[in-house]
Amino acid sequence: MPKRRIRVLIAKPGLDGHDRGAKVIARALRDAGMEVIYTGLRQTPEMVAEAALQEDVDLVGLSILSGAHMGLVPRVMELLKKNKQDNVKVFVGGIIPEEDIPVLLAKGVTAIYGPGTPTTKVIEDIQSLFKQ
Amino acid sequence: MNLAKSILESDRLALARLLTRVENDDPRAKADMDALFAHTGKAHLVGITGSPGTGKSSLANQLAKAIRKEKKAPRIAVLAVDPTSPFTGGAILGDRVRMRDLHGDEGIFIRSMASRGALGGIARTTAAMVQVLDAAGFGMILIETVGAGQAEVDIASLAHTTIVVEAPGLGDDIQAIKAGILEIADILVINKADLPGVENAERALKMNIELAHPEDGEEGAKGWIVPVLKTQSHLGVGIGEVVDAIHAHEIFLHHSGEWQKRDEHRLKSELEKLIEQRLREHWQNGVDVEVYQQLVEDMIERKISPYQAVEELVK
Numbered sequence: 230m231p232k233r234r235i236r237v238l239i240a241k242p243g244l245d246g247h248d249r250g251a252k253v254i255a256r257a258l259r260d261a262g263m264e265v266i267y268t269g270l271r272q273t274p275e276m277v278a279e280a281a282l283q284e285d286v287d288l289v290g291l292s293i294l295s296g297a298h299m300g301l302v303p304r305v306m307e308l309l310k311k312n313k314q315d316n317v318k319v320f321v322g323g324i325i326p327e328e329d330i331p332v333l334l335a336k337g338v339t340a341i342y343g344p345g346t347p348t349t350k351v352i353e354d355i356q357s358l359f360k361q
Numbered sequence: 362m363n364l365a366k367s368i369l370e371s372d373r374l375a376l377a378r379l380l381t382r383v384e385n386d387d388p389r390a391k392a393d394m395d396a397l398f399a400h401t402g403k404a405h406l407v408g409i410t411g412s413p414g415t416g417k418s419s420l421a422n423q424l425a426k427a428i429r430k431e432k433k434a435p436r437i438a439v440l441a442v443d444p445t446s447p448f449t450g451g452a453i454l455g456d457r458v459r460m461r462d463l464h465g466d467e468g469i470f471i472r473s474m475a476s477r478g479a480l481g482g483i484a485r486t487t488a489a490m491v492q493v494l495d496a497a498g499f500g501m502i503l504i505e506t507v508g509a510g511q512a513e514v515d516i517a518s519l520a521h522t523t524i525v526v527e528a529p530g531l532g533d534d535i536q537a538i539k540a541g542i543l544e545i546a547d548i549l550v551i552n553k554a555d556l557p558g559v560e561n562a563e564r565a566l567k568m569n570i571e572l573a574h575p576e577d578g579e580e581g582a583k584g585w586i587v588p589v590l591k592t593q594s595h596l597g598v599g600i601g602e603v604v605d606a607i608h609a610h611e612i613f614l615h616h617s618g619e620w621q622k623r624d625e626h627r628l629k630s631e632l633e634k635l636i637e638q639r640l641r642e643h644w645q646n647g648v649d650v651e652v653y654q655q656l657v658e659d660m661i662e663r664k665i666s667p668y669q670a671v672e673e674l675v676k
Contacts (some may be wrong), residue, residue, distance in 0.1 A: 250418075259452060261451060264451065265451070266454045266457060267455045269457070272461075273464075277654055285374075294423055313374055314374070
């Protein structure tokens, strides 16, 4: 039995109510053998960071379609750092305009996945992060 | 890093890390577990079990919220188990979705875990994780099982108080007298009590309890009579009665000496599991893989029986 399972938190911060993307990715990661903690809609950055702490996850996936990513994503990262969880990787999915992508990456986001990204790409990226 | 020391100083990250190590059988956890053991045995362990979709998570959410409002409220930990896929080993742990009300209360700690192949409704390491939370000073630990049908009854040997959650329409009076999950209930909750069929469910469950205690009659009070309570956990209806029953059961356990008995039973069964695990590991480390493969082949070709293979392998 493998001792280590990758634990991922999939969260939807902000006010938009479209969680299909988040569910698709949660399900795909489950099928890739990961343990996915799913927290549901309308999470505040504080709720996301608190869940990441209690669950001791390896990475956090944020799904944002509301356009509020430039506020929400840096705030989540700030809180993770405050909780001494700098090691936790953050990836973002949703509608992120081209010009915001380099800004978020510069802030330490591991990857950004737009609409139409094959789930296999996300899985491969995550697995390569945790290859021992 | 000495996690045990930090945990006793209420460091939440250290607690989360040790829980992960315990869950993963990480050998580094052992020294911390040894150091913490003396601090365990104080928490009231409350199991919540029942079929999928009966509302276990919502009930846990409401119970934690209500109990935290009491005077001298204990800190509460919730340990929620969801099933692991038998095919991929992956899991969706979704119990937190129902527990968002609990955010912002520093006295609450929620942890999700996957069953990782265990079939009894909780994971193999759930008991050890409960020990960590107990040592960390949580006065009450709610343990939510995998959606359980009839035979997933491991929670009863872990918890002091077991709540079985039912919903209307899940079965008739014959279901109610079957052996299994209903037998382990200290408190029976019929959730979703606004749905049709609630009277039938209540009647069937109450009848079953009366059949179990025919001798109690009017003098009663010799044993614990399982209360049947109706709730609508999304609205918080009936939650106060369940909270009262949990406290009453705790008092009953202390007065009757049952608390001590359950504690002993739990520790003994934990010890037995550890022995089994250690013996298995010992055997696995000692077995000759080629001999093993050969015996398996012989067995598949029907040259030897599984019993003969065991005789060869375990000497």
